[in-house]
Amino acid sequence: xxxxxxxxxIERFRSITxxxxxxxxSLQGKGKMLAGYMCTHVxxxxxxxxxxxxxxxxxxxxxxxxxxxxxxxxxxSFSHDCxxxxxxxxxxxxxxxxxxxxxxxxxxxxxxxxxxxxFQHKSYLMSFPxxxxxxxxxxxxxxxxxxxxxxxxxxxxxxxxxxDIERAIKVYNHTRxxxxxxxxxxRRDNSPITGPEVxxxxxxxxxxDKEEYNQMLEQLIQRLENNPGKAPSGVRLMVTGGAxxxxxxxxxxxxxxxxxxxxxxxxxxxxxxxWFEVPEDRSDKLEAIAEGYISRxxxxxxxxxxxxxxxxxFRFIQQFIQDFKPDGxxxxxxxxxxxxxxxxxxxxxxxxxxxIPWTELELDTTxxxxxxxxxxxAFVETITGVAP
Amino acid sequence: MAYDITTWKDFKNxxxxxxxxxxxxxxxxxxxxxxxSPLAPLKGLGDDILMIGGEPHAASTAGTFPEEARxxxxxxxxxxxxxxxxxxxxxxxxxxxxxxxxxxxGTIKQGYPKPNLIWTTHxxxxxxxxxxxxxxxxxxxxxxxxxxxxxxxxxKDPKIVKYVCDQxxxxxxxxxxxxxxxxxxxLFIKATRNEIKVLVLWGNICALNRHSPAPLDERRLIALFPxxxxxxxxxxxxxxxxxxxxxxxxxxxxxQSVAPNQRYRIxxxxxxxxxxxxxxxxxxxxxxxxxxxxxxxxxxxxxxxGIVNGSWTFDPIDPAWVDELDLSTRRKAITELAKIVxxxxxxxxxxxxWALESMAQAMIKEYKADGLLLAPSRSCETDFRNGYVGMQxxxxxxxxxxxxxSDQVDVRKMDLPGAQRKTELFVHLMEAHKKEVYDx
Numbered sequence: 001x002x003x004x005x006x007x008x009x010i011e012r013f014r015s016i017t018x019x020x021x022x023x024x025x026s027l028q029g030k031g032k033m034l035a036g037y038m039c040t041h042v043x044x045x046x047x048x049x050x051x052x053x054x055x056x057x058x059x060x061x062x063x064x065x066x067x068x069x070x071x072x073x074x075x076x077s078f079s080h081d082c083x084x085x086x087x088x089x090x091x092x093x094x095x096x097x098x099x100x101x102x103x104x105x106x107x108x109x110x111x112x113x114x115x116x117x118x119f120q121h122k123s124y125l126m127s128f129p130x131x132x133x134x135x136x137x138x139x140x141x142x143x144x145x146x147x148x149x150x151x152x153x154x155x156x157x158x159x160x161x162x163x164d165i166e167r168a169i170k171v172y173n174h175t176r177x178x179x180x181x182x183x184x185x186x187r188r189d190n191s192p193i194t195g196p197e198v199x200x201x202x203x204x205x206x207x208x209d210k211e212e213y214n215q216m217l218e219q220l221i222q223r224l225e226n227n228p229g230k231a232p233s234g235v236r237l238m239v240t241g242g243a244x245x246x247x248x249x250x251x252x253x254x255x256x257x258x259x260x261x262x263x264x265x266x267x268x269x270x271x272x273x274x275w276f277e278v279p280e281d282r283s284d285k286l287e288a289i290a291e292g293y294i295s296r297x298x299x300x301x302x303x304x305x306x307x308x309x310x311x312x313x314f315r316f317i318q319q320f321i322q323d324f325k326p327d328g329x330x331x332x333x334x335x336x337x338x339x340x341x342x343x344x345x346x347x348x349x350x351x352x353x354x355x356i357p358w359t360e361l362e363l364d365t366t367x368x369x370x371x372x373x374x375x376x377x378a379f380v381e382t383i384t385g386v387a388p
Numbered sequence: 389m390a391y392d393i394t395t396w397k398d399f400k401n402x403x404x405x406x407x408x409x410x411x412x413x414x415x416x417x418x419x420x421x422x423x424x425s426p427l428a429p430l431k432g433l434g435d436d437i438l439m440i441g442g443e444p445h446a447a448s449t450a451g452t453f454p455e456e457a458r459x460x461x462x463x464x465x466x467x468x469x470x471x472x473x474x475x476x477x478x479x480x481x482x483x484x485x486x487x488x489x490x491x492x493x494g495t496i497k498q499g500y501p502k503p504n505l506i507w508t509t510h511x512x513x514x515x516x517x518x519x520x521x522x523x524x525x526x527x528x529x530x531x532x533x534x535x536x537x538x539x540x541x542x543x544k545d546p547k548i549v550k551y552v553c554d555q556x557x558x559x560x561x562x563x564x565x566x567x568x569x570x571x572x573x574x575l576f577i578k579a580t581r582n583e584i585k586v587l588v589l590w591g592n593i594c595a596l597n598r599h600s601p602a603p604l605d606e607r608r609l610i611a612l613f614p615x616x617x618x619x620x621x622x623x624x625x626x627x628x629x630x631x632x633x634x635x636x637x638x639x640x641x642x643x644q645s646v647a648p649n650q651r652y653r654i655x656x657x658x659x660x661x662x663x664x665x666x667x668x669x670x671x672x673x674x675x676x677x678x679x680x681x682x683x684x685x686x687x688x689x690x691x692x693x694g695i696v697n698g699s700w701t702f703d704p705i706d707p708a709w710v711d712e713l714d715l716s717t718r719r720k721a722i723t724e725l726a727k728i729v730x731x732x733x734x735x736x737x738x739x740x741x742w743a744l745e746s747m748a749q750a751m752i753k754e755y756k757a758d759g760l761l762l763a764p765s766r767s768c769e770t771d772f773r774n775g776y777v778g779m780q781x782x783x784x785x786x787x788x789x790x791x792x793x794s795d796q797v798d799v800r801k802m803d804l805p806g807a808q809r810k811t812e813l814f815v816h817l818m819e820a821h822k823k824e825v826y827d828x
Contacts, residue, residue, distance in 0.1 A: 125740075338767075
């Protein structure tokens with residue numbers, strides 16, 4: 001493939017995902033305040049409006065037993081790993097840790113930081129609806145965001161004006177639009193960027209100052225548009241599931257003994273993070289943010305439409321299937337993540353109806369490369385009808 | 389001598405009658421959902437409301453038919469429900485999958501009685517997902533879930549109360565739409581007062597366990613709170629708890645108890661795990677130790693004063709307060725109901741570690757506990773697992789504390805020998821602690 005600088009930019013993004021603390025500390029060196037967040041339901045716009053850079057707390061993928069004496073073993077490895085990071089004091093440089101009341105497992109990781117890792121006086125737990133598709137939820141979110149705004153104003157000793165919020169909304173929406181543009185490449189049969197690379201760039205967005213990020217991503221998209229594209233994709237695989245910041249699993253998908261391409265990831269570390277926009281230029285900024293966050297692809301733990309019990313995420317998934325045309329679906333979930341498993345059981349008959357094969361992989365702290373590799377290869381064989 | 393509760397049989401009959409009616413009645417409106425929901429709105433739809441609640445039904449099925457329960461859980465897993473999911477949920481869905489239902493009077497009925505609607509809550513990661521799955525499997529039963537946001541002091545937070553009230557108000561409109569029935573505010577208000585009354589009465593009964601000897605043990609508490617879970621909206625249910633309160637007061641006045649040998653008083657945080665609970669109780673009883681307070685039996689269907697002046701208290705609410713409540717309009721009744729339901733101690737710990745700790749501290753102090761027993765339930769997504777390991781770290785230096793793993797109704801997840809050993813160790817710890825205190 002012709003390298004017109006796109007590889008260098010992707011490498012820079014990858015480097016940031018691999019050296020998150022180094023990057024974050026460099027921002028601090030420039031005088032920025034940093035707030036870690038443990039759930040993507042935290043409205044980053046409010047932090048950004050106060051001049052605080054939101055940094056997503058991610059796992060380290062280190063095998064450890066320390067957290068078993070702090071949180072129950074039946075919590076997902078992602079929450080254990082994030083709790084471990086706090087106990088190891090890897091994030092001590094953060095000025096603040098924030099989460100929203102969402103996934104119970106991640107709430108436990110947050111609790112460990114607050115109770116045992118020294119974050120008691122620099123933490124904020126935001127009330128967030130557990131059912132987001134109701135009219136009352138919007139009003140509740142707005143009030144909750146207002147309380148958050150007041151807390152941040154006090155914390156940062158800075159008044160957050162509506163103009164500050166509007167500016168933040170625009171910066172964040174720009175990121176979202178750019179990311180959607182980037183993901184559009186994966187619809188092509190000869191995308192100039194691979195799925196794992198897109199996953200890397202997307203993960204970097206959760207760690208970086210958005211203005212710097214947007215500049216880099218604009219450059220990348222510009223260069224990719226001039227790229228002829230890579231070889232035609234192999235078997236097109238779409239991933240759907242829970243938080244997964246272990247990029248090795250995505251690399252694995254494209255390094256099997258058969259040619260396979262990762263063409264979409266529905267998870268809160270990938271598409272669910274950015275696949276929405278907050279309405280701009282509204283008079284009520286917090287209401288606008290609430291509206292935007294309600295329109296997201298829902299997290300399975302919050303997904304029930306009052307009156308029907310419908311899971312709205314399934315509509316998105318079907319739309320993505322239509323747009324990105326996968327040959328197969330990989331359910332990729334954290335072990336012990338019950339909301340995901342309850343969705344998988346209901347999704348399977350839908351996929352069967354659509355004639356799309358699926359397989360399931362359960363994530364833990366480390367990736368069992370041989371095991372997953374074999375399973376994925378068997379899956380590709382099933383799709384292509386190739387005898388082993 | 390151990391005291392025998394005279395109202396015992398009436399409680400059992402009430403529970404069984406509710407389930408029998410749900411299973412056998414061909415005329416009424418069948419309503420399903422978590423009994424951790426405000427139930428009175430359903431009663432606004434008429435006098436023929438038949439209810440089945442997820443958690444108490446699953447618990448009682450496991451207790452009545454252990455083999456059936458295992459088959460149900462297996463059937464659920466074969467049908468694709470995750471191994472780690474809530475075992476109440478799995479047992480419940482398993483009955484749907486197997487198209488049969490077992491109830492506490494020993495009846496097993498072939499052909500699952502399909503509900504007309506699902507009225508439920510969402511708080512933990514799985515609550516609404518449970519009934520989404522049931523709805524899907526039964527061909528799309530209309531379902532309304534109320535987000536019970538929780539948070540540590542929820543019933544005193546106007547933002548949360550309004551949020552829950554607004555959802556309930558919309559839910560009532562939905563009930564009318566889905567059933568084609570007119571909603572009777574008169575019936576609703578009557579049911580609301582009953583619901584609040586029962587919850588307050590149960591809180592008062594539990595609070596009497598502060599006395600020494602505590603009149604009730606955990607086994608009796610577990611057996612006596614199901615009517616409040618199954619259907620707490622009826623006059624009959626109020627009468628049951630009024631009679632029980634009178635009887636337990638009499639026990640206190642006369643110094644009687646169902647388990648009078650109480651050398652050690654224990655505070656328990658955990659569910660009634662159907663498998664293993666009797667074995668643990670036996671070990672404790674042999675050593676003269678009794679569970680006298682538990683967040684599960686107290687807090688799942690009982691109300692207390694909660695946070696007062698920044699600290700948690702299990703002080704009871706005066707039942708006369710319920711009679712004075714102004715429930716003259718639908719919104720007023722909704723508001724009081726929302727506040728009482730949000731005030732359940734069990735809600736608080738789901739989303740708030742500090743509330744869980746604060747409750748444990750209050751219980752230990754107010755019930756003069758000699759030990760804290762923590763039994764996190766392996767597949768429970770609510771506060772019956774959250775925070776327990778951390779709590780052990782915090783409390784072990786203050787009071788003899790033990791944590792053993794359990795599970796609501798899945799025998800495979802119960803480490804019985806391990807739990808027994810830890811319970812024995814717990815007794816030794818309490819003995820040593822008491823000796824140390826006396827020696828000083």
